[in-house]
Amino acid sequence: MRVRSAALATEPPAEGFAERGFDHARAFQNRVAEWAHDDDAKPVAVLRAPTGAGKTATFYEVIEENDLSLVVYPTNALLDQQLQRFRKWDGISAEPLNSDTLDGHGDGRVEDLLQLTDRFEGHDVVVTNPDILQAIIQDQYQGSTKPMQFFDRFDAVVYDEFHFYDDLAASGLLLQTHVMNDRRGTNVLLASATPNESFVEFVKHELSLPVRDITAEYVSDGDQFRRSVTVDRHDTRVIDEEREAVAERLRELVDDASDLSEPQVALVFNSVAASNDFHAYLAEEFPDVFEYAAKDNGFDTNDPDANLKSQGFFVLNTTSKGEVGLDYDIRTLFMETPPTPSAFLQRFGRAGREHEAVIHVFGLGDMAWPDVMCYPDFVTSIHEALGTHRSQDEAISTLRSLVGMRAAYAIHSRMAEDEWFGPELFADFESVSEYGKWRAFFRTVDSTLESAGEFGSPVMQNSATRKILAFAQHCFGAFESLRGRSLPVDIKYPRGDRHALTSYDLLTTLRYYDIEAIEPDGTLVVDRRGSTQPVAITARFPGYENRPRDYSGSNSEIKQMFSRWIYPEIEEAGLAETEVDEGVLRQFFSDLALPKAVIPIEVRYGQYVAYVDQAGITSVDVEHRQI
Incomplete structure (x- = not known):
């Protein structure tokens, strides 16, 4: 079959497009320009325009109209590509912010972060990924309140390709949007060819931010953008x-x-x-x-x-x-x-x-x-x-839980620090829906585990209750990053023309590759498995160290494994004797995608065993098993 070419409505250029001498502009481009130049504009604009329609050209209007803008891309490859495009624009100074542009550790890294986003540095736009923003919110820079100054710096932020994120990552973007708008009144442009409409509805009704909807209009006699x-x-x-x-x-x-x-x-x-x-x-x-x-x-x-x-x-x-x-x-x-x-x-x-x-x-x-x-x-x-069978209400409910969890954990994880972080940080997160419920949940799980085995505690050290709560506490760590957790290891694999050295998730790699050898520096030499039959992989998790679980299947099969395992454990735990709400615990596991939330403490595969050190930065040591 044949899909005909497509065209978009055009108009005489408005605002910056007119000032730069454009003969015409696509109608949606004018609407974005008008939003960017309007001092009384709604704080959020959602741009729906198909691939190749010219969304990036509208970002110029946002950048030019504001003293300092932030543009966020889902991958570093796209970040690098678009950075070069920005640098070709007349009068625009663009700088990247990624792991390569931040040096040092601790306070030095925080200073680099804040200096790059200082408006007196002369940048017009900082181009970054959302993972860095989430690391700041979740206190991964260990600077208490100081790194949060990052969110005071920008007049406008653009999230491009925001459809790209699953629920866990999308909850991070939504929390970032809340913090920036709440702190500085930062204007936000959400752009995508295929927007996540549940995400948009969450911004409107859960974050209570007025939204300007801008959609590219298809016409038969307009400006052709597709052949x-x-x-x-x-x-x-x-x-x-x-x-x-x-x-x-x-x-x-x-x-x-x-x-x-x-x-x-x-x-x-x-x-x-x-x-x-x-x-x-x-x-x-x-x-x-x-x-x-x-x-x-x-x-x-x-x-x-x-x-x-x-x-x-x-x-x-x-x-x-x-x-x-x-x-x-x-x-x-x-x-x-x-x-x-x-x-x-x-x-x-x-x-x-x-x-x-x-x-x-x-x-x-x-x-x-x-x-x-x-x-x-x-x-x-x-x-x-291909549309999902999940209703929009169900999708928003899941996002509401995850955003609440992230906001609660942003405070909860800081409570163990010696430095008092003051009321301004509470203000960033307390107004988020379900913050109170999840803050109480995290606190109650921790306190129940701390007293387990003590005189008068209803929870014994080796009880089913302690095990399920220890596993839940381990899952809290999923909120320390935007996209969840993995076990990266150095791998040397046959690429076709050569053996290539890379870093990739261990569990994903073992589904398709056999370990052939371990080099002295710990690099795994792997080869593609010839059989399509799944290999036996078992994993042990915190709380259930002596009960290995089958981890051999696909992502969907692993999700089913967790569902079959977790809910009977909750039934057996007898949480009525504790202050932990069983319904909230069930919702926690239901809304959190467990394969992305957990990392095993040990993985066994054939004649190999991987020991995982979860203290600080996760590290993996793969050895031959002693059989």
């Missing part, structure tokens, strides 16, 4: 099931290309393992294609030799990481169907931006599509096919 594309729907579920045919097509495209130094072909996989496998397959079976292929799927983030900036390539191999920021002229796209409509449309939108394109879709299933569709109807059909 027509041909959609080839494959019956197979994944690219791997047709990998030879796909590789042969790549060879044809390489042979026909006049310029192989610019990416025109992309493959988007649903998993890092599948992406890595295909890259290795090309290296072994199609070296003439592999020569012009590059891989950027997140697995090689810490590989010093994997740098897309330093190489020309024609074929890009990626995953969900490539759903945002692929500003290439993709003319042929092979994509596996992701679980959500927003992710699908982000992938789909990477092709057909400048030239007509062919998009091969795997795993979508039967769709009653006509031979030709307009783009807005196509978007609607994808939402109908």
